[in-house]
Amino acid sequence: MSQILLFNKPFNVLCQFTDEPQYKGQRETLADYIQQPGFYAAGRLDRDSEGLLLLTDDGKLQHRISDPKHKQPKTYLVQVEGEVNREALQQLQQGVLLNDGMTLPAKVRKVNAPQWIWERNPPIRERKNIPTSWFELTITEGRNRQVRRMTAAVGYPTLRLIRTRIGDFKLGQLKPGESQLIDL
Incomplete structure (x- = not known):
């Protein structure tokens, strides 16, 4: 039986x-959690991004989830x-x-700014005279730093990026650093 770990x-x-090796012990990795x-x-999820990451003990399932050919939709909360x-x-809707x-x-x-969101440590950079806004974005690709590059291309730098969903799997109520094991 395969298992998925929501993290x-x-x-x-x-x-x-x-x-x-040159960073050993200086940066947190998955092994810390x-x-x-x-x-x-x-x-994967970039170091400066937060939210849902799927881990599995099944190589075929790992490939199916991560292979771009399968186009798993991924949903993000984006603060710009x-x-x-x-x-x-x-x-963004058109490409x-x-x-x-x-x-x-x-x-x-x-x-609207999500009320359930946790504080980020360290906090995002805020400017007194420049507001921020939030939107939900779902993509089916997984290019390197794609969401950040997309928002920059339309004139809005990403300040915070939180993945909330991959396919049918949701972040739910998991707090940062928490995980949930699911039997498939």
Whole structure:
């Protein structure tokens, strides 16, 4: 029987179990949080991103979740600098031209600042005269730093990025650093 581990990856944690030798002991890795042997990340989440990461003990399942051919939808809460406008949201919906080509269309909707969200440590950079806004974005690709590059391309730098869903798996009520084991 296969198992999936839902993990709420905190900010500044590497999405791997070991770090490069020159950084040993200086940066947190998955090994600081995941104690179950034989589990491997199915996909990745950048060090400066937070939220849902799936790990599994089944190599075939790991491949199916992380392989771009299977186009698992991934949903993110995105906090950007500035008051995001309708034109930028439409651009994201239609696809954005990045240096490695056009992205597939995304599902996007503006949302209020989530009340359930945890404090980030360290906090995001805030500017007194520049507001921030939030939206929910769902993509089916997984290019390197794709969401951050997409928001920058439409004029809104990402301040905070939290993945809340991968396919049918949801972050739910997991706090940063918590995990939940699911038998499949």
